[in-house]
Amino acid sequence: MALRSGDKDEIRERARSLGADLVGFLNLRDYHSPNSPDPRNWLTDSRSLVILVFRHLYGAFDTDAWSHMHSYMYAPEATAIRAGYILAKSLEDGYGGRTFMVPLHRPFEMDEDSYRMPRGMVSLRHAAVQSGLAVWGRNTLALTPQYGPRQWFLGLLTSLDVETDAPTVGDYNPCQTCSFPCVDACPGNAFTEDGKTISHRCVRNSQGHDPGHLMRFLVELLDQPGNEERKAMLRSASFINKLQNLHGYLNYGCTHCTRACPPLGQRSL
Numbered sequence: 686m687a688l689r690s691g692d693k694d695e696i697r698e699r700a701r702s703l704g705a706d707l708v709g710f711l712n713l714r715d716y717h718s719p720n721s722p723d724p725r726n727w728l729t730d731s732r733s734l735v736i737l738v739f740r741h742l743y744g745a746f747d748t749d750a751w752s753h754m755h756s757y758m759y760a761p762e763a764t765a766i767r768a769g770y771i772l773a774k775s776l777e778d779g780y781g782g783r784t785f786m787v788p789l790h791r792p793f794e795m796d797e798d799s800y801r802m803p804r805g806m807v808s809l810r811h812a813a814v815q816s817g818l819a820v821w822g823r824n825t826l827a828l829t830p831q832y833g834p835r836q837w838f839l840g841l842l843t844s845l846d847v848e849t850d851a852p853t854v855g856d857y858n859p860c861q862t863c864s865f866p867c868v869d870a871c872p873g874n875a876f877t878e879d880g881k882t883i884s885h886r887c888v889r890n891s892q893g894h895d896p897g898h899l900m901r902f903l904v905e906l907l908d909q910p911g912n913e914e915r916k917a918m919l920r921s922a923s924f925i926n927k928l929q930n931l932h933g934y935l936n937y938g939c940t941h942c943t944r945a946c947p948p949l950g951q952r953s954l
C-alpha cells in the first residue's frame with residue numbers, strides 16, 4: 686500500500702508525541718549501504734524505512750563514568766523502543782503495512798565469519814543520511830543540524846510504499862570548516878584517513894566489559910597456573926563489571942568523538 690503525504694504528516698506527529706525528536710522516511714529504492722545485508726532478509730516485502738531520532742541529554746557528556754549511560758543511552762533507547770513499537774502497531778493496524786523494528790545496536794546476527802566485525806541489520810547512518818535528515822561527519826557518525834552527532838536512530842522497516850523525504854539539512858556541512866577535533870580526541874586512534882572506523886580499536890576503549898572482553902577474560906582464566914589465581918580473577922572488579930554488562934547494562938566508556946562535536950548553536954552545551 687502507498688502512503689500519501691497527509692499520512693506521513695500524521696505518522697510524524699504521532700512519532701513526535703511518543704518522544705521522537707525527528708522523523709524521516711526513506712524508500713528502499715534510495716537506500717544504498719554496500720556492506721550491509723539486504724533489508725528483505727528481515728522483512729521479505731519491505732519497501733520503506735521510517736527513521737526515528739532520539740537525542741541524548743545535553744548533560745550526558747561531562748563524564749564517561751558508567752552512570753552517564755541513563756542520560757546517554759538507556760533512557761533514549763527505552764523511549765525509542767516503546768515509541769517504535771507503538772508506531773509500528775499503528776503502521777500495521779492503521780495503514781495495513783507489515784513492520785519490523787531494526788535494533789538500535791545489539792543483538793547482532795553473528796557467525797564464525799562475522800563476529801569480529803559486527804554489522805547492523807540496516808545501516809541506520811546511511812538511512813539517516815539518505816532520508817535527508819543528516820550528513821556524514823568526519824567521526825563517521827551521522828550529523829543532524831539540530832543535534833550534530835548527539836542522537837540515536839531507530840529504524841522501522843515497513844511494507845508500506847512511502848516516498849523518500851526531501852532533504853531537511855539545507856547547506857549544513859559542519860566538517861567543511863572544522864579542524865577535526867573528533868579525530869584528535871579519539872584515544873584509540875580508531876579513524877582511518879579514508880573515513881572509516883576501525884571497530885576493534887574503538888571497542889577496546891569504549892566497551893571495556895563487552896562480550897569480546899569477557900571472552901578474553903575467560904580464556905585468560907583457563908590459562909592460569911592454579912585455582913588460587915583463578916579465584917582471584919573471579920573475585921575481581923573486572924569480572925563483576927563484566928557480569929554487570931551481561932546483565933544488560935551496556936557501558937560506553939568513551940564518547941570523545943561525539944562530545945568533541947557539539948550541535949550547531951549549542952557550542953556551550
Ligand code: B12
Pocket residue numbers: 718719720721788789790791803804805806807808809810821822823824825826827828833834835836837838839880881882883884885887888891937938939940942943
Ligand atoms: C557495529 C556498530 C558499531 C561499530 C562500528 C563498526 C563500523 N565500522 O561500522 C563500533 C563498535 C565501532 C561502534 C561504535 C560506536 N557507535 Co555504533 N553502531 C554499530 C551498528 C550497530 C552497525 C553499524 C554497521 O552496520 N556498520 C557496517 C557498515 C554499515 O559500515 P560501512 O558501510 O563500512 O561504513 C563505514 C564507513 O565506510 C563510513 N562510511 C560509509 N559511507 C560513508 C560516506 C562518507 C561520506 C563518510 C565520511 C563515511 C562513510 O562509515 C561507516 C563507519 O566506519 C550501528 C546501528 C545500525 N544498525 O546502523 C551503530 C551506530 C552506528 N553506532 C552509534 C554510536 C552512537 C556509536 C558510538 C558513538 C558509541 C559510543 N562509543 O558511545 C561509537 C562511535 C564510533 C564511531 N565514531 O564510529 C550510532 C550512531 C549515531 C549517529 N549519530 O550516527 C548508531 C547508528 C546506533 C544507533 N542506533 O543510533 N558502532
Ligand code: SF4
Pocket residue numbers: 822823824859860861863864865866867868945946
Ligand atoms: S568535530 Fe568537526 S570534523 Fe568532527 S564531525 Fe564534528 S564538525 Fe565534523
Ligand code: SF4
Pocket residue numbers: 870871872873874875876882886887888890891939940941942943
Ligand atoms: S567512541 Fe571513543 S574510541 Fe570509539 S571512535 Fe569514538 S573516540 Fe574513538
